[in-house]
Amino acid sequence: MQGNSMQPSSQATVMNFLNEVAGRFPTAISLAAGRPTERFFDRLQPSALLRALSRYEQYASGRGTKRDVMASLLQYGRTAGMIEELISAQLSRDEGVVATPDRLIVTAGCQEALALCLAALCPEPGDVALVCNPTYIGATGAADASGVAIVALPGNDDDLAASVAHTAGELRRQGRTARVLYVIPDFDNPTGRVIDEAQRVALLAVCAQQRIVVLEDNPYGMFRYDGQPVPPMAALDSAGSVIYLSTYSKTLCPALRVGSLTLPQTLFGDRTARMQLFEELTQRKSFLTVNTSQIAQAIVAGLLLEQDCSLRKWVQPAVDLYRDNRDTMLRQLDRVFAPLAGTIGWNRPDGGFFLSLDLPFRFDAEAVTACAVEHGVIVMPMAFFALDASQDRRIRLAFSSVDAAQIAAGVSALGAYIAQRIEQ
Ligand code: PMP
Numbered sequence: 001m002q003g004n005s006m007q008p009s010s011q012a013t014v015m016n017f018l019n020e021v022a023g024r025f026p027t028a029i030s031l032a033a034g035r036p037t038e039r040f041f042d043r044l045q046p047s048a049l050l051r052a053l054s055r056y057e058q059y060a061s062g063r064g065t066k067r068d069v070m071a072s073l074l075q076y077g078r079t080a081g082m083i084e085e086l087i088s089a090q091l092s093r094d095e096g097v098v099a100t101p102d103r104l105i106v107t108a109g110c111q112e113a114l115a116l117c118l119a120a121l122c123p124e125p126g127d128v129a130l131v132c133n134p135t136y137i138g139a140t141g142a143a144d145a146s147g148v149a150i151v152a153l154p155g156n157d158d159d160l161a162a163s164v165a166h167t168a169g170e171l172r173r174q175g176r177t178a179r180v181l182y183v184i185p186d187f188d189n190p191t192g193r194v195i196d197e198a199q200r201v202a203l204l205a206v207c208a209q210q211r212i213v214v215l216e217d218n219p220y221g222m223f224r225y226d227g228q229p230v231p232p233m234a235a236l237d238s239a240g241s242v243i244y245l246s247t248y249s250k251t252l253c254p255a256l257r258v259g260s261l262t263l264p265q266t267l268f269g270d271r272t273a274r275m276q277l278f279e280e281l282t283q284r285k286s287f288l289t290v291n292t293s294q295i296a297q298a299i300v301a302g303l304l305l306e307q308d309c310s311l312r313k314w315v316q317p318a319v320d321l322y323r324d325n326r327d328t329m330l331r332q333l334d335r336v337f338a339p340l341a342g343t344i345g346w347n348r349p350d351g352g353f354f355l356s357l358d359l360p361f362r363f364d365a366e367a368v369t370a371c372a373v374e375h376g377v378i379v380m381p382m383a384f385f386a387l388d389a390s391q392d393r394r395i396r397l398a399f400s401s402v403d404a405a406q407i408a409a410g411v412s413a414l415g416a417y418i419a420q421r422i423e424q
Contacts, residue, residue, distance in 0.1 A: 014137055014380075014384050017365065018030075018032050018378065021368060021369065021372050021378055022378060025372040025373065025376070025378070027376060028372045028378050029377050029378070029402065029406045029409055029410040029413065030377075030378040030401075030402070030410075031377060031378065031379050031380075031397045031398055031399070031402065031410045031411075031414070032378045032379055032380040032396075033398055033401050034189060034190075034353050034354060034396075034398045034401075035254070035398075035400060035401040036249070036250050036353075036400060036401065037321060037322070037400060037401050038401070039317075039318075039321060040317055041253060043314075044252070044253055049299050051302065051306075052298070052300075052302025053073075053295070053298050053299060053302055054302070055301075055302035055305050055306060056083075056298040056299070056301040056302040056305065057069045057070060057298075059301065059302075072294075073295055073298050074294075074295075075294075076290060077290075077294045078291060079105075079282045079283075079285050079286045079290065079291050080104075080106065080278075080282050080285075081104070081106025081291070081297065082106065082291075082294055082301075083106060083297045083304075084101035084104040084105075084106060085101045086304045086309060087099075087104060087106065087246075087300075087304075088101050088104055088262075089304075089309035090304055090309045090310065090311060091104075091246060091260075091262065093309055093310040093312075094222060094310050094311055094312055095218065095222070095232060095246065096229075096231055096232055096235045097232055097234045097235055097244050097246075098235070099244070100265075103262055103263040103264070103265070103274070104261070104262045104263075105278070105281055105282060105285065106258065106260050106297060107260055107285070107292055108257045108258070108259070108289050108293070109247055109249055109254070109257045109258065109259045110219060110249070111142065111259075112259070112285070112288070112289060112292075113245045113259055114138065114139055114142045114182075114215065114217065115142040115145065115146060115288075116281050116288070117213075117245075117261060117281070118139075118142055118143050118146055118148045118182075118215075119148065119284060120281050120284055121179050121180045121213050121277075122143075122146075122148040122149070122179045122180060124177075125149075126175060126176040126177055127148065127149070127176070127179045128171055128176050128177065128178050128179060128180075129148050129149070129150050129151075129178075129179065129180040129182055130150075130151055130153055130164060130167060130168075130180065130181045130182070130212070131150055131152055131153065131181075131387070132152070132153055132157055132160070132182075132183060133152035133154075133386055133387050133391070134190050134191065134382055134385035134386045134387075134391045134394075135152075135182065135184070135188075135190075135385060135387075136188075136189045136190070136217065136385065137384060139182045139217070140387070149176075150387065151167060151178070152386075152387040152388065153167055154166070154167065157193060159199075160199055160203050161199065161202035161203045161206045164178070164203065164206045164207065164210070164212065165206050165210070168206075168210045168212065178210065178212050179212065179213060180212065180213050180214075180215055181203070181207055181213070181215065182215045183195065183203075183215070183217065184216075184218070184220070185200060185218070185230070185232070185233055186220055186221040186230070186232075186351065186352070187220040187221070187223065187224075187349055187351040187352025187353070187354070188352070188354075189219075189220070189352070189353070190354055190380070190382060190385045190396040191354065191355075191356045191382075191396070192347055192352050192354045192355045192356060193347065193349070194230060194350060194351075195230070197230050197236070200231075200233050200236055201236060203233070204233060204236055204237055204239065204241060204242070207241045208239035208268065212241070213241055213242075213267075214233055214241050214242045214243070215243050215245060216232060216233045216234055216242050216243065216244050216245065217245045218246055219246070219247050219249060219250050220351060220353060221351075222250070222311065222312075222315050222319075223250065223315070223318070223319055223322055223352055223353070224319075224350060224351035225319065225322065225323035225326060225350060225351050226351075227350045232244065234262065234264070237264060240264040240265060240267050240268050240269055240274065241264065242264055243261055243262065243263055243264070244261070244262040245259065245260070246259055246261075246262070247259035247260075248300055250353075251311045251314065252303060252314075256299060256300060257293065257296060258292060258293075258296050258297060258300045261281070263277060263278055322351075322353070322399065322400055324404065325400065325402065325403075325404065326349065326355075326399050328404045328407045329355065329397065329399045329407050329411060330346075330348055330355075332407060332411040332412065333346055333357075336411055336412055336414075336415035337415060337418075339419075340418070340419070343422065344357065344358065344359060344360070344418065345357070345358040353398050353399065353400035354396050354397065354398050355396075355397050355399070356382060356394050356395070356396055356397070357397055358393060359394065359395065359418065360393065361393060361422070362392045363381045363382075363383070363393060363394070363395055364381055364383060364392070365381065367381065367417075367421075368380075368381060370417065371413070371414065371417050374417065375414070375416055375417045376413050377409075377410045377413035377414050377417070379396070379397060379410075379414060380395065380396040380397075380398070381394075381395060382394030382396050384396075395414075397411075
């Protein structure tokens with residue numbers, strides 16, 4: 001990985017750092033955690049989970065399963081999964097991704113899908129995964145853990161297709177090969193940006209031409225608050241270059257640890273190559289987690305059956321809450337930073353959990369502690385997600401797991417810290 005002394009080496013390290021700061025300052029408001037709200041977890045009380053389990057039991061029994069369904073749930077299971085059909089139905093209804101069950105692997109969250117794909121697609125020492133900069137630390141952490149080299153695309157995200165073509169060419173000259181492009185096209189973690197349709201199409205063309213597999217990670221696509229949805233890259237892909245990663249962590253809850261990866265119909269036009277990749281991924285998974293918890297899969301299945309394989313209605317209260325939170329944060333940013341207009345900037349994301357704030361000074365781990373100690377607010381340096389020094393003057397702000405009062409107070413507290421730093 002390109003050197004950056006600021007980036008903790010793994011997601012666990014970032015979490016440890018933030019937990020440690022939060023533990024030392026338990027009353028501080030955290031605008032750092034990219035977690036879903038717990039406000040609607042009461043819909044997943046033990047009684048509801050049991051109802052979902054028995055709903056799945058009925059469904060599986062009705063399909064003529066000869067075995068005792070509950071006993072089979074407690075047994076080792078099929079590595080590729082047990083509920084691919086229901087997940088495929090949900091993906092096509094909610095996310096516009098047509099996924100036949102034979103191309104889908106149920107994973108222990110999206111994190112496992114990421115780790116499996118990176119390792120399987122980049123087996124040789126010269127193989128490289130391209131990433132945006134900044135990017136989700138779980139992806140760079142997974143690559144590091146599997147010994148996969150990562151190269152950050154240069155510049156900002158304005159012309160990703162040109163960056164991919166340029167970087168792939170540079171790597172070729174070094175005797176290395178860009179195999180994978182990891183992207184979060186909808187409401188990126190950490191920046192909140194969306195890749196527009198024209199850029200998605202251009203990226204797909206370059207990746208198909210260079211035979212680079214796109215790992216499209218879409219945990220936030222269901223959380224759009226304004227504007228028109230942009231089709232997922234997997235839905236725009238005609239060349240067979242996109243693997244689509246999805247998760248129930250944000251729509252249902254993270255504790256279930258259920259996500260999925262969906263392979264394209266053919267891998268760059270080659271159906272056999274896709275089937276071989278499927279085998280390779282399931283074999284790797286069998287050595288990693290054996291199978292995704294069948295109890296968790298059955299709960300997801302029961303909930304999907306209850307919701308007619310669409311989670312749109314289920315997530316609506318959270319979508320409304322997150323939209324209000326985003327609006328509260330934007331209003332408070334406008335208010336607090338009005339006197340510093342032109343010095344501090346931020347984006348106005350149409351969805352997701354995050355926005356990014358640009359500062360005129362460096363914001364590092366020391367600044368995190370100073371914010372917490374002196375002002376009672378915890379925020380995330382963008383540098384934690386970066387592969388070079390380009391993000392040193394930015395902060396990621398999360399608005400998903402706090403309430404309006406906390407957002408208002410947290411942004412004011414951050415404003416006081418920033419004003420003080422600027423005056424220094
Ligand atoms: N990708 C991105 C972009 C994420 O933000 C997250 C969760 N923070 C994940 C993957 C991991 O999700 P899961 O809980 O499904 O492993």
